[in-house]
Amino acid sequence: MTPDEFRAAGHELIDWIADRRTEVATRRVLPDVQPGDVAARFPNTPPTETASAAEVLGELEELIATGITEVQHPMHFGWFPSNASLSSILGDIASSGLGSLGISWESSPALTEVEEVVVDWMRQLCGLSDNWHGVIQDTASTACLVAMLAARERATDHAQTRGGLRNLPSALCVYTTAEAHSSVRKGALLAGFGADDIRVIDVDPWTRDMLPAHLAEVMQADVTAGHQPAIVVASAGSTGVTAFDPISEIAAIASIHDAWIHVDAAMAGSAMVLPEMRSRFEGIEEADSISWNPHKWFGTILDCSLMYLRDPQHLIRVMSTNPSYLQSTAAGDATQYRDWGVPLGRRFRALKLWYQLRIDGIASIQDRLRRDLENAQWIADEFAALDDWELVAPVRLQTVCIRHNPNDSLSGADLDAHTLRWVRELNSSGRAFLSPSQLDDQWMVRISVGAESTERSHLERLVVLIRGVAEA
Amino acid sequence: MTPDEFRAAGHELIDWIADRRTEVATRRVLPDVQPGDVAARFPNTPPTETASAAEVLGELEELIATGITEVQHPMHFGWFPSNASLSSILGDIASSGLGSLGISWESSPALTEVEEVVVDWMRQLCGLSDNWHGVIQDTASTACLVAMLAARERATDHAQTRGGLRNLPSALCVYTTAEAHSSVRKGALLAGFGADDIRVIDVDPWTRDMLPAHLAEVMQADVTAGHQPAIVVASAGSTGVTAFDPISEIAAIASIHDAWIHVDAAMAGSAMVLPEMRSRFEGIEEADSISWNPHKWFGTILDCSLMYLRDPQHLIRVMSTNPSYLQSTAAGDATQYRDWGVPLGRRFRALKLWYQLRIDGIASIQDRLRRDLENAQWIADEFAALDDWELVAPVRLQTVCIRHNPNDSLSGADLDAHTLRWVRELNSSGRAFLSPSQLDDQWMVRISVGAESTERSHLERLVVLIRGVAEA
Numbered sequence: 001m002t003p004d005e006f007r008a009a010g011h012e013l014i015d016w017i018a019d020r021r022t023e024v025a026t027r028r029v030l031p032d033v034q035p036g037d038v039a040a041r042f043p044n045t046p047p048t049e050t051a052s053a054a055e056v057l058g059e060l061e062e063l064i065a066t067g068i069t070e071v072q073h074p075m076h077f078g079w080f081p082s083n084a085s086l087s088s089i090l091g092d093i094a095s096s097g098l099g100s101l102g103i104s105w106e107s108s109p110a111l112t113e114v115e116e117v118v119v120d121w122m123r124q125l126c127g128l129s130d131n132w133h134g135v136i137q138d139t140a141s142t143a144c145l146v147a148m149l150a151a152r153e154r155a156t157d158h159a160q161t162r163g164g165l166r167n168l169p170s171a172l173c174v175y176t177t178a179e180a181h182s183s184v185r186k187g188a189l190l191a192g193f194g195a196d197d198i199r200v201i202d203v204d205p206w207t208r209d210m211l212p213a214h215l216a217e218v219m220q221a222d223v224t225a226g227h228q229p230a231i232v233v234a235s236a237g238s239t240g241v242t243a244f245d246p247i248s249e250i251a252a253i254a255s256i257h258d259a260w261i262h263v264d265a266a267m268a269g270s271a272m273v274l275p276e277m278r279s280r281f282e283g284i285e286e287a288d289s290i291s292w293n294p295h296k297w298f299g300t301i302l303d304c305s306l307m308y309l310r311d312p313q314h315l316i317r318v319m320s321t322n323p324s325y326l327q328s329t330a331a332g333d334a335t336q337y338r339d340w341g342v343p344l345g346r347r348f349r350a351l352k353l354w355y356q357l358r359i360d361g362i363a364s365i366q367d368r369l370r371r372d373l374e375n376a377q378w379i380a381d382e383f384a385a386l387d388d389w390e391l392v393a394p395v396r397l398q399t400v401c402i403r404h405n406p407n408d409s410l411s412g413a414d415l416d417a418h419t420l421r422w423v424r425e426l427n428s429s430g431r432a433f434l435s436p437s438q439l440d441d442q443w444m445v446r447i448s449v450g451a452e453s454t455e456r457s458h459l460e461r462l463v464v465l466i467r468g469v470a471e472a
Numbered sequence: 473m474t475p476d477e478f479r480a481a482g483h484e485l486i487d488w489i490a491d492r493r494t495e496v497a498t499r500r501v502l503p504d505v506q507p508g509d510v511a512a513r514f515p516n517t518p519p520t521e522t523a524s525a526a527e528v529l530g531e532l533e534e535l536i537a538t539g540i541t542e543v544q545h546p547m548h549f550g551w552f553p554s555n556a557s558l559s560s561i562l563g564d565i566a567s568s569g570l571g572s573l574g575i576s577w578e579s580s581p582a583l584t585e586v587e588e589v590v591v592d593w594m595r596q597l598c599g600l601s602d603n604w605h606g607v608i609q610d611t612a613s614t615a616c617l618v619a620m621l622a623a624r625e626r627a628t629d630h631a632q633t634r635g636g637l638r639n640l641p642s643a644l645c646v647y648t649t650a651e652a653h654s655s656v657r658k659g660a661l662l663a664g665f666g667a668d669d670i671r672v673i674d675v676d677p678w679t680r681d682m683l684p685a686h687l688a689e690v691m692q693a694d695v696t697a698g699h700q701p702a703i704v705v706a707s708a709g710s711t712g713v714t715a716f717d718p719i720s721e722i723a724a725i726a727s728i729h730d731a732w733i734h735v736d737a738a739m740a741g742s743a744m745v746l747p748e749m750r751s752r753f754e755g756i757e758e759a760d761s762i763s764w765n766p767h768k769w770f771g772t773i774l775d776c777s778l779m780y781l782r783d784p785q786h787l788i789r790v791m792s793t794n795p796s797y798l799q800s801t802a803a804g805d806a807t808q809y810r811d812w813g814v815p816l817g818r819r820f821r822a823l824k825l826w827y828q829l830r831i832d833g834i835a836s837i838q839d840r841l842r843r844d845l846e847n848a849q850w851i852a853d854e855f856a857a858l859d860d861w862e863l864v865a866p867v868r869l870q871t872v873c874i875r876h877n878p879n880d881s882l883s884g885a886d887l888d889a890h891t892l893r894w895v896r897e898l899n900s901s902g903r904a905f906l907s908p909s910q911l912d913d914q915w916m917v918r919i920s921v922g923a924e925s926t927e928r929s930h931l932e933r934l935v936v937l938i939r940g941v942a943e944a
Contacts, residue, residue, distance in 0.1 A: 067582030084571030097489030099556030110539030164666030192664030194636030
């Protein structure tokens with residue numbers, strides 16, 4: 001494809017993207033497809049003929065775009081906000097267009113240094129001290145694995161340089177709660193911790209925040225039994241109900257045993273850019289690592305997960321490689337981000353954050369987040385005031401967890417069947433999308449407010465739609 | 473940013489990308505910057521004012537694009553080809569524009585199913601049997617880590633479900649060569665294998681291919697000592713000199729001890745789309761996992777690493793999570809790619825491969841790869857015929873490893889100083905870029921042929937430039 005062919009096709013594609021965004025609200029949120037439907041639209045052998053860019057765009061529209069869930073839709077309230085602001089999409093396009101290669105400082109000095117600049121800007125916008133040093137990972141799952149690996153090596157005085165995890169004198173223990181994201185358990189197991197050594201700490205039955213007294217008790221029991229506390233993962237805004245584990249109290253306990261403290265603020269970290277919300281994160285300065293995803297509520301297109309570390313030199317020692325073919329005299333003390341994570345090759349991800357901050361500006365992002373906090377409170381109040389509806393968890397940020405129980409007549413499996421019936425009916429209508437989730441083994445429904453395009457009017461419509469399917 | 477603002481800015485950005493590509497050969501390959509230079513162009517506090525998209529594009533041009541290494545330049549011969557074909561950039565832009573979210577089948581059915589379709593097309597184009605099941609990882613480094621984790625859990629009958637790696641009855645051993653990519657050692661250490669248990673198998677002194685007799689000997693010695701062979705990583709085209717470990721013979725040995733076999737074909741895997749080159753990969757069907765990067769020579773923009781597994785169900789058991797908030801009745805048996813790797817959230821990476829295959833077509837890609845093989849042979853013959861020049865390794869594909877030694881007068885540190893002097897002089901001129909690399913602790917220079925824009929005339933110019941700096 002020549003640059004001029006690219007130019008013509010690129011203009012058409014940009015128009016298509018702009019049109020799709022303009023009309024996003026006119027489409028279904030959840031696509032009307034079953035497993036296998038999309039794959040069946042394609043030949044099962046590779047194409048032998050080429051096609052024009054216009055034909056390919058036609059297939060993109062007909063065969064592919066009709067098979068995605070429209071998370072940019074104003075009636076998308078599922079999982080968590082997964083915003084892709086148009087400004088950040090421009091930055092992502094710039095990254096693709098540069099065709100740059102991040103394997104070392106020398107392979108793309110700007111890729112490394114703009115990342116350093118932008119993650120430091122974001123640190124300041126979050127009110128974090130300059131004790132923190134940042135990097136962009138793909139996702140918070142990866143950041144969690146990286147934290148687990150760093151903790152493992154700190155707890156074992158770099159066992160990887162000897163026999164690895166075999167023949168350790170004691171079990172290495174991981175502490176978290178049942179509300180923590182699934183990536184915490186996954187990261188622990190992948191890092192070589194055993195399922196037997198993951199401790200699930202009790203939570204407050206209403207807020208679902210970790211109970212520090214129970215953490216202290218379990219940790220002390222482990223030490224007494226000859227085990228070694230390696231890492232505590234505190235959720236700052238859990239996925240299910242936005243629980244905020246008390247980081248200050250956790251840190252005070254963990255520090256007695258020199259356990260690593262990782263704060264997983266994947267969704268809720270966006271709220272740190274609002275000074276009035278920072279009290280939710282009290283104690284975060286005491287952690288060893290933090291991660292949060294601008295690619296969620298904040299609005300930077302996936303993938304863009306910020307990870308901050310207090311001691312990057314420790315991580316570099318765990319991750320570092322320096323083969324001759326990647327050495328360069330010019331680089332000197334330059335940051336080599338390959339030593340801050342798993343992949344060697346990295347995209348120029350900082351550009352999407354940079355574009356967003358430069359074009360949209362932090363003030364407009366803050367305004368939008370505040371709008372969402374108010375909207376979440378508004379819809380929570382609506383349901384709280386209705387007969388037969390219950391808020392099953394407090395509204396800490398922008399997630400509202402509800403359950404409908406007509407005349408309080410249902411329980412157990414009957415209540416679950418009712419809940420799943422109405423939420424699936426709503427989701428399959430294509431008019432709105434909500435994620436059900438379990439709490440104490442009972443299904444409830446999460447309204448995760450925060451799509452960039454969601455205004456109060458959409459929330460008003462959501463109340464009508466939900467009541468229509470649930471109360472029918 | 474509104475869709476219409478995006479439309480206008482997007483058109484400007486597309487033109488800028490097309491113009492940059494048109495003029496790529498007029499720029500320096502290596503930018504004229506020192507560590508810190510790019511960062512110093514930016515304020516160290518976050519922007520408080522917004523800017524127009526045109527202003528931001530101006531800054532992208534002035535402050536950022538002047539600080540990248542132009543790996544799309546026809547005179548880029550460093551590391552490995554890092555092609556970003558314009559067709560694949562279009563696909564990447566489509567992915568960004570869709571703003572889709574890959575956390576489950578339901579979150580974007582097309583993201584999952586188009587990936588299944590396209591990785592299967594690529595499997596067929598590589599001549600791999602339908603025993604293989606594919607997924608796109610970000611990089612081969614990550615694929616290597618995933619293979620290490622899968623091997624670890626197979627060797628321990630899923631120790632992660634119990635106590636993890638502690639109290640294993642025997643050491644778990646990893647086998648590879650000194651020519652293997654740095655990510656092999658890194659992946660082993662991150663997966664919890666110890667440095668003490670990584671075995672570096674001897675290689676042929678000329679080809680640098682693993683010597684299977686030595687592998688058999690070391691593996692047997694480990695078993696005799698009560699250790700357990702866990703994984704062999706065979707390099708199919710190593711980074712330094714494109715060594716091809718003999719996979720058939722390795723597999724015969726590894727299978728005796730039920731060790732996992734991972735084939736790292738990160739760079740050279742592109743050659744599998746050339747039927748005449750497949751003999752280089754003989755035995756690959758016997759492996760347990762394979763990875764190679766379309767984002768290198770093949771020309772798909774970073775990041776796009778294909779990983780194929782013979783038994784994905786094993787990997788899924790190692791990686792799987794299924795929290796309530798990600799469950800969906802509709803999904804049924806649908807593939808959940810989150811269980812094939814580390815991150816939960818995934819981009820729509822299949823689109824860039826799909827665009828490339830549809831627009832450029834496999835035939836034109838094959839033609840380009842054959843051109844590069846011929847060009848590499850041509851420049852190798854040129855240097856072989858010159859006095860004072862030596863090919864220090866055989867030319868297996870598109871990498872030519874050379875050294876200059878005037879009148880055979882230099883050795884040891886003096887020879888290294890001469891080699892590094894001339895290659896750095898050439899690189900810092902900005903006219904071409906080559907990566908030096910070490911072989912038997914002596915520096916040599918790699919000419920990695922294969923940038924999409926590199927024609928014979930560029931190779932001819934490279935010979936003149938190299939001789940100019942080295943023979944001066």
